[in-house]
Amino acid sequence: MSKQDPVTEEVKRETGSGTDLWSVIIAPSIWALHFLVCYVSAAIYCEKLGRDAPLADIRLLVIAVTIIALAGIFWSSIRLWRAHDRSLTDDDFEYEHNTPEERHRFLSHVALMLCVLSAVAVIYVTIPMLYLESCR
Amino acid sequence: MTDKRAETEQLAKVWDNPRGWRALSDVNNSIIGLWYFAAAFAFMLFAGALALIIRVQLFVPDNTLVTSEFYSQVFTLHGTVMMFLFAVPIFEAVAILILPGMLGARDLPFPRLSAFGFWCYLIGGVFVCGSIFFNSAPDAGWFMYPPLSTEQSGIGADIWLLGLSFIEVASIAAAVELIVGVLKCRAPGMHINLTPLYGWYVLVVGGMILFAFPPLIAGDILFELERLLDWPFFDVTRGGDPLLWQHLFWIFGHPEVYIIFLPAIALLAMIVPTFAQREITGYSWIVLSALGTGFLSFGLWVHHMFTTGLPSVSLGFFSAASEAVAVPTGIQIFAFIATVMLGSVVRSVPMLFCLGALAVFIIGGLTGVMVAVAPFDFQVHDTYFIVAHLHYTLIGGMLFPVMAGICYYYPLIMGKELSRAYGIWSFWLMLIGFNMAFLPMHLTGMLGMPRRVFTYGADRGWTELNMISSVGAFIFAAGFLLLIWDCVRPKRHQKQVRRNVWNAGTLEWAARFGNSWGMRSIPEVNSRYPLWDDKDFLRKIDEGEGLLADAKEGRRETLVTSVLDAQPIQVLRVGTPSWLPMIAAAGLGCVFIFMTFKWWLPMGLGAVIFLSAVLRWLWTGSAEIPEKETKDIGGGKHIPLYVSGYKSTGWWAMFITMTGDLTAFLALLFGYFFFWTIHPDFPPPGIDGPGWFWPAIAGVFILCAWGLTLGARLVNAAGRPGLARLFLALGWLAALAGGLGLMAGPWTTGLDPTAHAYPAIVWALVIWILAHLATGMLMQGYGFARLLYGKATPTHDADLWNIALYWHFAAFSGVLAAVVIGGFPYLT
Numbered sequence: 023m024s025k026q027d028p029v030t031e032e033v034k035r036e037t038g039s040g041t042d043l044w045s046v047i048i049a050p051s052i053w054a055l056h057f058l059v060c061y062v063s064a065a066i067y068c069e070k071l072g073r074d075a076p077l078a079d080i081r082l083l084v085i086a087v088t089i090i091a092l093a094g095i096f097w098s099s100i101r102l103w104r105a106h107d108r109s110l111t112d113d114d115f116e117y118e119h120n121t122p123e124e125r126h127r128f129l130s131h132v133a134l135m136l137c138v139l140s141a142v143a144v145i146y147v148t149i150p151m152l153y154l155e156s157c158r
Numbered sequence: 159m160t161d162k163r164a165e166t167e168q169l170a171k172v173w174d175n176p177r178g179w180r181a182l183s184d185v186n187n188s189i190i191g192l193w194y195f196a197a198a199f200a201f202m203l204f205a206g207a208l209a210l211i212i213r214v215q216l217f218v219p220d221n222t223l224v225t226s227e228f229y230s231q232v233f234t235l236h237g238t239v240m241m242f243l244f245a246v247p248i249f250e251a252v253a254i255l256i257l258p259g260m261l262g263a264r265d266l267p268f269p270r271l272s273a274f275g276f277w278c279y280l281i282g283g284v285f286v287c288g289s290i291f292f293n294s295a296p297d298a299g300w301f302m303y304p305p306l307s308t309e310q311s312g313i314g315a316d317i318w319l320l321g322l323s324f325i326e327v328a329s330i331a332a333a334v335e336l337i338v339g340v341l342k343c344r345a346p347g348m349h350i351n352l353t354p355l356y357g358w359y360v361l362v363v364g365g366m367i368l369f370a371f372p373p374l375i376a377g378d379i380l381f382e383l384e385r386l387l388d389w390p391f392f393d394v395t396r397g398g399d400p401l402l403w404q405h406l407f408w409i410f411g412h413p414e415v416y417i418i419f420l421p422a423i424a425l426l427a428m429i430v431p432t433f434a435q436r437e438i439t440g441y442s443w444i445v446l447s448a449l450g451t452g453f454l455s456f457g458l459w460v461h462h463m464f465t466t467g468l469p470s471v472s473l474g475f476f477s478a479a480s481e482a483v484a485v486p487t488g489i490q491i492f493a494f495i496a497t498v499m500l501g502s503v504v505r506s507v508p509m510l511f512c513l514g515a516l517a518v519f520i521i522g523g524l525t526g527v528m529v530a531v532a533p534f535d536f537q538v539h540d541t542y543f544i545v546a547h548l549h550y551t552l553i554g555g556m557l558f559p560v561m562a563g564i565c566y567y568y569p570l571i572m573g574k575e576l577s578r579a580y581g582i583w584s585f586w587l588m589l590i591g592f593n594m595a596f597l598p599m600h601l602t603g604m605l606g607m608p609r610r611v612f613t614y615g616a617d618r619g620w621t622e623l624n625m626i627s628s629v630g631a632f633i634f635a636a637g638f639l640l641l642i643w644d645c646v647r648p649k650r651h652q653k654q655v656r657r658n659v660w661n662a663g664t665l666e667w668a669a670r671f672g673n674s675w676g677m678r679s680i681p682e683v684n685s686r687y688p689l690w691d692d693k694d695f696l697r698k699i700d701e702g703e704g705l706l707a708d709a710k711e712g713r714r715e716t717l718v719t720s721v722l723d724a725q726p727i728q729v730l731r732v733g734t735p736s737w738l739p740m741i742a743a744a745g746l747g748c749v750f751i752f753m754t755f756k757w758w759l760p761m762g763l764g765a766v767i768f769l770s771a772v773l774r775w776l777w778t779g780s781a782e783i784p785e786k787e788t789k790d791i792g793g794g795k796h797i798p799l800y801v802s803g804y805k806s807t808g809w810w811a812m813f814i815t816m817t818g819d820l821t822a823f824l825a826l827l828f829g830y831f832f833f834w835t836i837h838p839d840f841p842p843p844g845i846d847g848p849g850w851f852w853p854a855i856a857g858v859f860i861l862c863a864w865g866l867t868l869g870a871r872l873v874n875a876a877g878r879p880g881l882a883r884l885f886l887a888l889g890w891l892a893a894l895a896g897g898l899g900l901m902a903g904p905w906t907t908g909l910d911p912t913a914h915a916y917p918a919i920v921w922a923l924v925i926w927i928l929a930h931l932a933t934g935m936l937m938q939g940y941g942f943a944r945l946l947y948g949k950a951t952p953t954h955d956a957d958l959w960n961i962a963l964y965w966h967f968a969a970f971s972g973v974l975a976a977v978v979i980g981g982f983p984y985l986t
Contacts, residue, residue, distance in 0.1 A: 042721075042722060043350070043721070043722070046449065047449070047453075050449065050450065050452075050453035050454075051453075053453060053454075053457075054453060054456065054457070057457045057475065057479065060475055061460075061472060061475050061476075064469070064471050064472060064475070065468075065469070065472055065835065066835050068469040068471065068472075069835045069836060070835070073469065077471060115440075115442060116437075116441065116442075117351045117441070117442060118351070118352070118437070118441070118685060118686055119685075120347050120348075120349055120352060120683070120684045120685065121349075122349070122722075122723050124349070124351060125349040125350055125351045125722060125723060128350070128351035128442055129350065129351070129722075131442050132442050132445050132446045132449070135442070135443070135446045136446050136449060136450055139446070139450045139485060139486060140450075140453075142482065142485065143454060143457075143479065143482040143485075146478040146479065146481065146482045147457070147475050147478045147479055147482075149474070149478055150470075150471055150473075150474020150475060150477070150478055151471060151474070151475075154470060154471050154474060157469045157470075157471065158469065158470055
């Protein structure tokens with residue numbers, strides 16, 4: 023994509039296409055869903071099976087959900103990586119010019135960094151499940 | 159030139175504020191914002207006085223100044239007022255006041271809604287605060303934990319619940335207004351990457367309010383049903399669980415901390431670049447950290463519940479997320495520090511407060527990371543360590559930035575300057591007093607002093623620390639009062655300040671003091687700091703070379719632009735001064751206030767007043783068909799005066815409101831499944847109902863009502879308004895049938911809501927849906943009438959779009975409720 027003529031790209035974006043606010047929040051939304059699934063499933067599991075229940079089964083579920091979540095964030099990152107680039111005008115990360123292309127690159131940059139943050143947060147949330155043994 | 163002068167005069171006439179006693183009917187953002195601001199500070203002073211009572215009482219051990227009962231009322235009210243009547247509303251106040259100027263709008267899209275929100279806030283706030291003078295203030299702590307609050311509290315708990323529910327209406331109204339404002343009312347050319355950072359923060363916080371406040375509203379409903387009608391949601395003996403309240407409260411309560419923090423730190427994002435005399439460093443990093451904080455802050459609520467005996471794996475999830483949120487919070491602080499370091503700093507009072515804010519907040523953040531670790535939290539839970547932590551975050555993260563904002567924006571809003579000497583004195587008194595009051599509390603807490611005790615024994619070893627804290631609190635108060643005095647003292651002899659007194663770069667400083675229309679003409683914005691980057695910028699605005707430089711038709715107008723690239727799409731005619739918002743708020747206030755005392759007749763009367771005022775307001779003031787299709791806004795641009803559907807601000811307002819509404823419904827549904835998890839048998843043995851039959855019938859009728867309402871919009875757009883009216887009438891009947899069917903389920907199976915939490919939550923869900931179906935029927939009737947009287951036509955159908963949108967949400971909730979209450983008992 024980035025190999026194409028930048029001017030043509032810019033004209034295309036005039037129609038309002040490119041990264042929008044919804045795609046900016048994809049990765050954090052994946053984090054939120056992952057978090058909810060982990061918490062809700064573990065809470066129900068422990069409530070229904072009692073405090074002595076080992077976490078082995080639910081751990082598999084959480085790891086599976088984590089892999090899916092990270093894959094989703096990775097997919098979103100790849101998509102953004104293609105679009106993400108430095109500012110067309112200044113070759114920096116400021117994105118301070120008033121063209122749709124600049125807006126598109128700005129949002130892609132924000133979204134990409136949010137992917138990183140969300141991936142970190144997903145991994146963080148998974149850690150307790152890896153070392154705890156039971157529902158106590 | 160005379161043309162230009164005539165234009166200016168016309169603008170001034172159209173935007174003139176009403177005078178005399180009619181001034182109270184004003185709706186313009188510059189006035190409502192000021193009122194909001196003044197009210198928030200009045201409440202703040204009141205709560206501050208309560209804090210001083212607390213500190214005097216704790217000054218010496220075994221003090222008998224106030225009784226234990228009164229002390230409970232004092233600390234409950236102190237927390238409640240500071241959180242609900244100061245910290246959140248001050249965000250709304252500041253945003254309403256300065257956001258339109260920053261975005262280059264003449265006003266916010268729904269000025270009357272702002273006014274409505276303000277009156278709700280004022281009435282509810284006075285009601286809640288006034289209760290202490292009748293010795294009946296809430297007294298169970300600002301988070302009102304049952305069973306203490308349900309079993310023991312007097313009327314105070316009802317005052318808390320209903321008063322605050324009422325005020326939450328104001329917050330959601332403000333969220334709707336501000337989100338639509340940021341997304342749709344930016345000056346032409348202000349792409350989303352050029353939006354002032356304050357706008358970004360407001361957008362994030364508005365979104366957070368939509369997901370944070372509704373769970374509390376749902377919790378309030380359950381709580382009040384228990385207090386009023388004895389439905390046992392939180393009563394363990396009848397299948398309830400107090401933990402449900404803690405969940406619902408903190409799903410609201412933790413994001414609320416960030417709802418308070420983010421808009422205040424947003425002021426720093428505006429102030430720091432001005433005094434560093436350079437653009438902000440890492441604009442996109444700050445945006446992403448605001449967004450990231452907004453999301454992650456929803457994964458923290460259980461860290462307030464670490465000591466409730468939840469499984470350690472649950473604690474682990476929330477502990478991890480609590481640590482993770484420090485990452486985005488840190489990014490923005492580093493960006494501010496980098497801006498200061500890269501610029502050449504101008505010494506000034508606002509900058510002092512900014513630096514003080516960063517220092518104090520960082521200490522609070524660090525203790526936050528400590529208490530996010532569950533084992534440490536076990537030790538200090540409910541001690542003065544927590545009191546110290548939360549005051550460091552709130553005063554560093556909110557009060558100091560707001561003080562900086564006051565010193566910074568005072569010349570813009572009031573046209574006069576604050577005294578530099580007073581400002582510096584005030585800052586140092588506040589900083590020293592604050593640290594003297596709250597730093598020792600870390601130790602007092604570690605030594606074991608619990609929160610909320612009205613006195614302590616001399617042998618505990620807490621005496622000296624408490625004395626230091628009390629002295630510090632008074633020094634802090636003196637600094638605060640000094641700044642307030644500087645703001646309100648008469649400045650008649652002072653010259654009016656020059657325009658853009660701080661040499662700032664952002665758009666709000668282009669306004670001249672003393673008019674309510676913002677800028678003379680709306681400029682094309684090409685950069686983040688137009689006043690710095692375009693030396694000709696102010697001249698172009700003043701000479702009316704921008705857009706919408708006149709108001710020929712005598713209407714108040716502002717530009718609506720597209721979300722991402724800010725292309726003009728509509729000239730929006732905004733609301734003019736009116737008594738209706740105030741009357742509507744008074745009516746709604748009667749509903750909430752009289753419900754507290756169970757005076758049903760006046761309450762009903764209040765509901766009628768509220769509904770009539772709202773209907774009249776909508777009928778006369780919304781989706782008006784303009785006298786011509788387009789308007790010439792200058793620069794050869796002809797822009798439509800009427801748009802409908804997702805291009806219109808009204809559609810977005812409905813979408814945003816209903817998102818919040820859906821969140822509240824999901825919170826109620828969470829209650830249903832929460833009860834399922836805690837009961838081995840669900841539904842409990844011996845309670846059968848509501849069966850599958852009636853919920854199924856209800857679901858089908860609700861779907862019909864939805865389909866017919868949507869159909870009405872479609873056939874109307876196809877040029878058949880008569881058929882659309884028929885569809886709406888049939889939809890009305892279907893909704894009625896759906897509601898009756900839904901009620902028939904628990905009714906015919908004899909579910910008694912006072913017997914057990916299960917029938918109670920089923921009834922609560924049913925009542926929620928019934929209320930929504932009734933509102934939906936009112937809307938169908940409204941749409942019918944609009945079509946009948948030609949106020950809506952096949953080409954001017956904004957009303958029908960919005961009604962159909964409401965029904966998307968209402969039908970989704972209704973069908974989901976029917977499926978859950980009808981189907982779920984058969985799965986378990």
